[in-house]
Amino acid sequence: MNETQMSREIREIPAVVEHQVTRGAGVYHEAGKRLRHDGPRFLVSCARGSSDQAVTYFKYLLETRLGIPLASIGPSIASVYDAPLRLDGAALLTVSQSGGSPDLVSLQAKARGAGARAVALLNETDSPVGKGADTILPMCAGPEKAVAATKSFVASLVALASVIASWSEDKELLDALQRLPEALAKSLACDWTPASIHVASAHSLYTISRGPGLAIAGEAALKFKETCRLHAEAYSAAEVRHGPIALARDRFAALVFANGDQSDTSILDAADHLSAAGARVFIVGGTSPGALPVATAPHALLAPICHAVNFYRFVETLSVSLGENPDAPALLRKVTETV
Structure with a gap:
């Protein structure tokens, strides 16, 4: 290929x-x-x-x-x-x-x-x-x-x-x-294959974080839509329990980005509640058992950048496995000019 x-x-x-x-x-x-x-x-x-x-x-x-x-x-x-x-x-x-x-x-x-x-x-x-x-x-x-x-x-x-x-x-x-x-x-060597089948078969996904990691959650949700045609929405860990968690039932997945800083307590608490609600939860970063592998960042503020590279490798592979073309997704252009 x-x-x-x-x-x-x-x-x-x-x-x-x-x-x-x-x-x-x-x-x-x-x-x-x-x-x-x-x-x-x-x-x-x-x-x-x-x-x-x-x-x-x-x-x-x-x-x-x-x-x-x-x-x-x-x-x-x-x-x-x-x-x-x-x-x-x-x-x-x-x-x-x-x-x-x-x-x-x-x-x-x-x-x-x-x-x-x-x-x-x-x-x-x-x-x-x-x-x-x-x-x-x-x-x-x-x-x-x-x-x-x-x-x-x-x-x-x-x-x-x-x-x-x-x-x-x-x-x-x-x-x-x-x-x-x-x-x-x-980060390019980190393999997130264990998450692939659950994400690919999900009816919908949440990408969750807080603080600097919220940017990566937002980017991940966008890339799931763009390259895989999977419905995904990004939420702050502080907001997901204010209504959105009601959707987290069968065939629902969540990708949760921990920062390795003081925000992780609330991020991992949100992950626990999503899991209890029925979502299949995958944690990126942090020290939780079973978390997806990541490279150690040289500074906590740079961890989201490492996680972005981890995610890109994962989503490109997932897109190809789903039969999509990540280089030229339907209905999209490289440069979008709006007024």
């Missing part, structure tokens, strides 16, 4: 990250220093799809490490409603692989006009979003041809973690980022 483009791009992730944390890290560190100097009162974000999940990861790092809030602004506020914004003293973070969607361009321009400094994290830096930004952060992911984003998503997380590490002057996190490529290479 021929290797998929998605599989080839997943295998490139450790090399992409190695490039980021060695030759490409300077621009992230300068951006972090600039943000520390400017001292924005708050940040707002502009992103869709996998890029919006990357912003979720950044939000938790920003708010837990620096105490600065980040809020998402729907691009339609600018592109559809043309509503006025008041963003003096703020910074806008736009994350996009292509940087070409008109609604992202519109919101960035509106935010700059309202007083925000525009920072753009892009794989295509010579793009409309890039041309309208005050600061450009390159993802350095290289060409990505499979419709389902993988290496560009991981590159986004690494870039954003690097900005936070520099902004907060966190030497421990900066040092850990240097060791991340080795951990990601080990």
Whole structure:
């Protein structure tokens, strides 16, 4: 069987990250220093799809490490409603692989006009979003041809973690980022085959986490839909018992991402309740007996990045086994332009 483009791009992730944390890290560190100097009162974000999940990861790092809030602004506020914004003293973070969607361009321009400094994290830096930004952060992911984003998503997380590490002057996190490529290479070797049959036969799935891991839960739910045509929804461990757990009965599965930090108590408690309700639960990370194998991250904040690579290998294999084409799923395009 021929290797998929998605599989080839997943295998490139450790090399992409190695490039980021060695030759490409300077621009992230300068951006972090600039943000520390400017001292924005708050940040707002502009992103869709996998890029919006990357912003979720950044939000938790920003708010837990620096105490600065980040809020998402729907691009339609600018592109559809043309509503006025008041963003003096703020910074806008736009994350996009292509940087070409008109609604992202519109919101960035509106935010700059309202007083925000525009920072753009892009794989295509010579793009409309890039041309309208005050600061450009390159993802350095290289060409990505499979419709389902993988290496560009991981590159986004690494870039954003690097900005936070520099902004907060966190030497421990900066040092850990240097060791991340080795951990990601080990992540590619982790086998989640025992979960395959239960996930493939499930009527529906939940992907669960909390804190920084919530970004990976959201990305996992999106990839189950995109590449496997499996219905999956992401929830915070704190929210799943507020109604959604009622669906967790026969032929229901849950993939639960633990962070290896103080959030794990509530995450694993949610996993126990899902299991008791009748769901087949698989835990990623943590120390629970029977948890799916993962590589040890060099820092707790980097564990979600390792888990993303673990998951990508799993979902690509699952997609192929289900007879799907993860490189070109039906009804989807690599670049989606919305207004």
